Amino acid sequence: MNTPRARAMLFMGRRSHQSHAPHKHSPPAVANDLVISTVDENSGIAMLTMNRPPANSLSLEMNEALCYSLKTVEANPKIQSVILSSTNPKIFSAGLDITELVAPDNDRLPRFWNSLQQVYIDLYGSRLATVAAIQGHAPAAGCFLAMSCDYRVMSEGDTNNDIKKKHVPTIGLNETQLGIAAPPWMGQLLVRTIGFRQAELALALGTLFPPEQALSIGLVDDIVPHQQVESGDHKLVDLLPSQIKDQAQNSLLQKAYTQAQIYAKIPPQARVASKMVTREEHIFRMIAKRDEDTQHFCGFVTQKAVQKNLTAYVEALKNKSAKK
Numbered sequence: 001m002n003t004p005r006a007r008a009m010l011f012m013g014r015r016s017h018q019s020h021a022p023h024k025h026s027p028p029a030v031a032n033d034l035v036i037s038t039v040d041e042n043s044g045i046a047m048l049t050m051n052r053p054p055a056n057s058l059s060l061e062m063n064e065a066l067c068y069s070l071k072t073v074e075a076n077p078k079i080q081s082v083i084l085s086s087t088n089p090k091i092f093s094a095g096l097d098i099t100e101l102v103a104p105d106n107d108r109l110p111r112f113w114n115s116l117q118q119v120y121i122d123l124y125g126s127r128l129a130t131v132a133a134i135q136g137h138a139p140a141a142g143c144f145l146a147m148s149c150d151y152r153v154m155s156e157g158d159t160n161n162d163i164k165k166k167h168v169p170t171i172g173l174n175e176t177q178l179g180i181a182a183p184p185w186m187g188q189l190l191v192r193t194i195g196f197r198q199a200e201l202a203l204a205l206g207t208l209f210p211p212e213q214a215l216s217i218g219l220v221d222d223i224v225p226h227q228q229v230e231s232g233d234h235k236l237v238d239l240l241p242s243q244i245k246d247q248a249q250n251s252l253l254q255k256a257y258t259q260a261q262i263y264a265k266i267p268p269q270a271r272v273a274s275k276m277v278t279r280e281e282h283i284f285r286m287i288a289k290r291d292e293d294t295q296h297f298c299g300f301v302t303q304k305a306v307q308k309n310l311t312a313y314v315e316a317l318k319n320k321s322a323k324k
């Protein structure tokens with residue numbers, strides 16, 4: 001697998017083991033309900049909008065939809081950049097769908113973990129320039145999704161004085177707060193993003209960073225104030241489906257779009273080659289340990305004590321939501 005040809009194929013988005021290759025004649029607009037795909041061939045920019053209410057948590061189907069949508073966009077040679085965003089104004093992604101882990105099916109659990117590994121391989125190794133537009137919370141695997149992109153723009157949130165309207169999103173690998181540890185490849189992604197010491201601290205403490213702190217440690221590359229703008233000055237917004245058009249008229253997506261444009265102007269061969277320099281080793285190391293990683297995950301999740309904690313955690317989430 002780790003040959004020059006395999007490496008090149010990885011970054012050109014053509015993998016022989018790909019189980020969900022895009023259909024040759026996939027429509028450019030909505031690929032599926034879970035991820036809304038918008039493509040603007042004129043600018044070379046596409047947008048994948050996560051649309052799995054209530055929290056864009058990552059189920060098996062959501063992971064597959066993300067990979068499928070990304071592959072479909074990648075197959076279009078006119079597209080150079082993609083923006084990853086969310087239809088939920090307050091949640092980018094809540095991380096793994098915890099319900100996947102409670103009383104799991106023996107067949108589905110490894111497939112679920114494999115689908116998450118595949119998201120990492122496809123997104124971190126994409127030939128496209130990837131920009132995460134983080135409008136809301138991104139805990140745990142939500143943070144992992146953002147870190148798998150090339151550039152992260154985060155909204156400062158609504159710092160309105162009215163406490164009811166106030167909303168400050170946070171981002172981070174908070175697994176230790178839940179009594180678990182991020183898998184090595186996910187933890188290493190944090191090290192690669194914010195550096196060794198900051199990652200060591202953040203992983204041990206399970207820190208969730210508000211936007212300004214996330215910017216100061218390099219977890220995100222830019223932050224933008226929460227504000228609506230009168231109208232989008234880019235074509236992509238005009239192409240968006242009506243259900244997300246209104247909320248797309250904001251400063252966050254404008255910023256993400258500007259960054260996507262900057263990437264789209266770089267000669268693609270050079271941009272992809274430079275991405276390989278920094279990422280291929282990490283991806284191949286993970287692929288080599290993929291089965292071991294899956295076994296470890298399944299063994300851990302199915303432990304009695306872990307199942308007890310998970311059940312209690314899901315209950316607490318539901319109770320919190322019901323009290324609103």
Ligand SMILES: CCCCCCCCCCC/C=C/C(=O)SCCNC(=O)CCNC(=O)[C@H](O)C(C)(C)COP(=O)(O)OP(=O)(O)OC[C@H]1O[C@@H](n2cnc3c(N)ncnc32)[C@H](O)[C@@H]1OP(=O)(O)O
Pocket residue numbers: 054055057090091093094095096097098099101137139140141142175178180181182183186297300301309310313317318319320321322
């Ligand atoms: C304990 C986990 C053990 C895992 C063992 C495996 C070990 C290896 C894996 C390590 C790698 C990755 C790990 C993860 O990603 S674990 C998931 C971590 N994520 C969370 O813990 C986030 C939980 N959610 C929240 O904190 C909040 O929902 C959030 C801040 C994101 C938003 O808050 P808000 O107040 O706006 O919304 P609500 O809390 O009311 O939630 C709305 C509804 O969404 C449901 N929800 C939220 N998060 C999840 C989720 N992760 N999975 C499934 N469902 C989720 C919530 O229940 C509400 O639903 P209902 O309205 O229907 O009740």
